Amino acid sequence: MANEPIVDFEAIKNDLTNVPKPIQILNENAEVIDQDAFNSFSDDDLVEFMKKMVWERALHNQTMNFSRQGRMGFYAPTEGEEASEMGTVLAMKDQDYLLPAYRDVPQLIQHGATVTEAYLWSRGHVIGNKFKARSLMPQIIIGAAYNEAAGVAMGIKKNNEEDAIAFTYTGDGGTSQGDSYEGMNFAGAFQVPALFIVQNNGFAISTPRRKQTAAPTLAQKAVAAGIPSVQVDGMDILACYKVAKAARDYMVAGNGPVMIETLTYRYGAHSSAGDDPKRYRTKEETQPWFDKDPLIRLRKILEDKGLWSEEQEDKLVDEYKASFKEAIKEADAVPADKVSDMLKRTFEIPTPEMKKEIDKFEAKESK
Amino acid sequence: MAKKTYIQAITDALDIVLEDDPKTLIFGEDVGKNGGVFRTTQGLQEKYGEDRVFDTPLAESGILGLATGLGLTGWRPIPEIQFMGFSFEAVDQIVGQEARMRFRFDGQKTSPVTIRTPYGGGTHTAEMHADNLESYFTGTPGLRVVMPSNPYDAKGLLISSVENNDPVLFMENLKLYRSMKDDIPDGKYTVPLDKANVVREGNDITIVAYGAEVNEAKKVADKLADKNISVEVIDLRTVSPIDTETIFKSIEKTHKVVIVQEAQKIAGVGAQVASAIAEGAVLSLDAPVGRVAAPNSVYPFAQSEDYWIPGADEIEEKVNEVLNY
Numbered sequence: 001m002a003n004e005p006i007v008d009f010e011a012i013k014n015d016l017t018n019v020p021k022p023i024q025i026l027n028e029n030a031e032v033i034d035q036d037a038f039n040s041f042s043d044d045d046l047v048e049f050m051k052k053m054v055w056e057r058a059l060h061n062q063t064m065n066f067s068r069q070g071r072m073g074f075y076a077p078t079e080g081e082e083a084s085e086m087g088t089v090l091a092m093k094d095q096d097y098l099l100p101a102y103r104d105v106p107q108l109i110q111h112g113a114t115v116t117e118a119y120l121w122s123r124g125h126v127i128g129n130k131f132k133a134r135s136l137m138p139q140i141i142i143g144a145a146y147n148e149a150a151g152v153a154m155g156i157k158k159n160n161e162e163d164a165i166a167f168t169y170t171g172d173g174g175t176s177q178g179d180s181y182e183g184m185n186f187a188g189a190f191q192v193p194a195l196f197i198v199q200n201n202g203f204a205i206s207t208p209r210r211k212q213t214a215a216p217t218l219a220q221k222a223v224a225a226g227i228p229s230v231q232v233d234g235m236d237i238l239a240c241y242k243v244a245k246a247a248r249d250y251m252v253a254g255n256g257p258v259m260i261e262t263l264t265y266r267y268g269a270h271s272s273a274g275d276d277p278k279r280y281r282t283k284e285e286t287q288p289w290f291d292k293d294p295l296i297r298l299r300k301i302l303e304d305k306g307l308w309s310e311e312q313e314d315k316l317v318d319e320y321k322a323s324f325k326e327a328i329k330e331a332d333a334v335p336a337d338k339v340s341d342m343l344k345r346t347f348e349i350p351t352p353e354m355k356k357e358i359d360k361f362e363a364k365e366s367k
Numbered sequence: 368m369a370k371k372t373y374i375q376a377i378t379d380a381l382d383i384v385l386e387d388d389p390k391t392l393i394f395g396e397d398v399g400k401n402g403g404v405f406r407t408t409q410g411l412q413e414k415y416g417e418d419r420v421f422d423t424p425l426a427e428s429g430i431l432g433l434a435t436g437l438g439l440t441g442w443r444p445i446p447e448i449q450f451m452g453f454s455f456e457a458v459d460q461i462v463g464q465e466a467r468m469r470f471r472f473d474g475q476k477t478s479p480v481t482i483r484t485p486y487g488g489g490t491h492t493a494e495m496h497a498d499n500l501e502s503y504f505t506g507t508p509g510l511r512v513v514m515p516s517n518p519y520d521a522k523g524l525l526i527s528s529v530e531n532n533d534p535v536l537f538m539e540n541l542k543l544y545r546s547m548k549d550d551i552p553d554g555k556y557t558v559p560l561d562k563a564n565v566v567r568e569g570n571d572i573t574i575v576a577y578g579a580e581v582n583e584a585k586k587v588a589d590k591l592a593d594k595n596i597s598v599e600v601i602d603l604r605t606v607s608p609i610d611t612e613t614i615f616k617s618i619e620k621t622h623k624v625v626i627v628q629e630a631q632k633i634a635g636v637g638a639q640v641a642s643a644i645a646e647g648a649v650l651s652l653d654a655p656v657g658r659v660a661a662p663n664s665v666y667p668f669a670q671s672e673d674y675w676i677p678g679a680d681e682i683e684e685k686v687n688e689v690l691n692y
Contacts, residue, residue, distance in 0.1 A: 136476075189423075
């Protein structure tokens with residue numbers, strides 16, 4: 001009797017797997033699962049969602065082409081994540097503060113940066129960061145944006161901006177960073193309007209989601225911080241939009257933070273800098289995800305409704321492509337950043353020592 | 368004007384910046400109701416309310432991430448890291464984020480954050496409470512590191528730091544907190560950043576020091592004055608960037624220099640000062656640069672601190688060595 005355990009840890013652990021099904025409006029077979037939610041969208045809305053996804057995929061394809069031509073710097077491929085990225089960002093307003101990670105360049109453009117600025121960011125030019133969008137630059141340090149989102153959200157609240165939130169993205173690997181927890185915990189402790197979006201695309205470079213954590217879902221990582229969280233089908237743009245919109249509405253009503261885990265997939269490599277996914281995943285593993293493609297799903301719905309055609313899509317893609325080619329031309333025309341300017345923007349007022357360096361470089365640069 | 372401790376001078380400065388600028392915010396672990404573990408923020412929450420002075424969860428990276436985000440939305444954060452040893456938890460926010468903000472955005476976005484944190488040996492603390500960690504941060508472009516050596520400077524430099532639009536790491540010396548009193552003018556005054564201070568004028572030799580070691584150097588100057596040796600003492604006040612102009616001017620007069628730091632020899636700003644002198648003023652010297660620093664061991668456990676930290680005796684010995692070269 002004395003050896004009888006006072007608590008059944010295995011039962012507690014098993015109970016963690018009792019989670020609601022991810023939210024879905026359109027399933028993999030393009031069937032409407034939630035008719036009420038579906039009916040809340042007009043035909044124009046549906047076409048608009050499709051256009052945004054076609055735009056993001058065209059942006060990806062063209063950027064990969066530029067990358068192969070040696071015309072890009074760092075680029076993190078987005079193919080497969082169109083529903084997750086566009087669905088969430090379209091639910092936001094211009095006054096919301098975006099804290100993106102490096103795979104979130106399409107959302108940054110959607111939020112108000114130009115494609116030219118995005119290309120300059122990729123190449124590594126300061127003008128790439130001087131966008132009008134209310135946003136930080138794509139964050140390279142995974143987790144940092146989660147901490148900062150809590151601060152931005154607190155600033156928004158202290159500014160009495162009633163119809164604004166902070167929204168930030170990380171990936172499945174990003175949830176393992178201590179900073180991700182600190183950021184969510186601070187936002188929860190202060191009840192500030194920060195929306196934490198985890199785009200679970202299955203891999204942190206080569207490390208699969210299952211190796212990141214024993215937690216059955218990443219959405220559960222918010223629970224310890226007292227934050228409501230939900231899983232959503234990240235290949236269903238209608239569900240992603242609807243959930244992000246609900247989160248935003250909840251927060252601007254005066255409530256604290258929310259976390260959303262989108263279940264999506266990175267079709268391509270981690271980055272254009274030599275990552276080869278064939279080293280860590282098989283075709284058998286990836287094919288089921290390609291079958292869930294977010295564009296295929298919505299395209300079928302639209303075609304059934306007579307709202308979309310192949311010609312229409314081809315024409316759009318051509319238009320988008322032309323705009324990206326225009327954008328890279330603009331980027332090509334921007335002269336390289338000067339060392340003297342870099343020194344000038346390190347402090348508000350350069351120190352005497354730096355002034356000497358500035359003079360030295362300006363003399364060289366004027367030659 | 369009243370006699371005030373280093374802590375009281377800092378409290379004064381915080382009171383003034385909270386009063387002056389409604390965008391200033393003080394936050395950190397235990398800074399609210401408790402007034403900070405050293406009572407540096409005593410009474411401020413009561414006076415300015417919980418919206419301006421507030422406690423945070425216990426996480427340094429979170430505290431400084433909060434500061435970065437608040438800075439981006441128009442606020443002027445003055446976060447406290449309870450002990451500098453804990454700043455390692457927040458290095459990305461200091462070095463990777465705040466220090467780079469102006470550079471990244473060409474001034475379109477900035478980080479007007481002043482991080483206050485106590486450091487320094489001699490009070491027998493637990494591990495990671497006393498180390499002189501300035502050198503981990505002085506190599507960071509875009510970040511100022513300020514280390515006041517006395518209560519008067521502490522107040523004036525802190526006000527300047529908060530008013531500055533770039534991030535400042537403001538290091539408060541633990542041992543000086545209550546061991547030193549100055550006449551502190553009531554109300555606002557500033558002490559300029561990036562400017563060293565000649566605290567003793569002299570002709571025979573220059574001592575360059577910062578933080579608590581300035582006071583040890585002054586003891587040596589007083590003692591040697593009795594022997595008709597005239598020592599000039601320079602207090603760096605801002606240790607990054609370094610005011611080399613004041614140092615060079617002094618060396619051109621004295622032709623001899625001893626650089627003093629409380630940090631280990633491999634871990635302070637003394638090497639940077641020596642290198643600046645080697646590059647910019649070596650021909651003014653008629654003896655090798657003298658250096659006084661702590662031994663290159665890990666910072667000692669409390670019991671051994673007193674004989675590990677370099678004090679006036681070590682400085683005097685080195686000054687005599689350089690004088691007699």
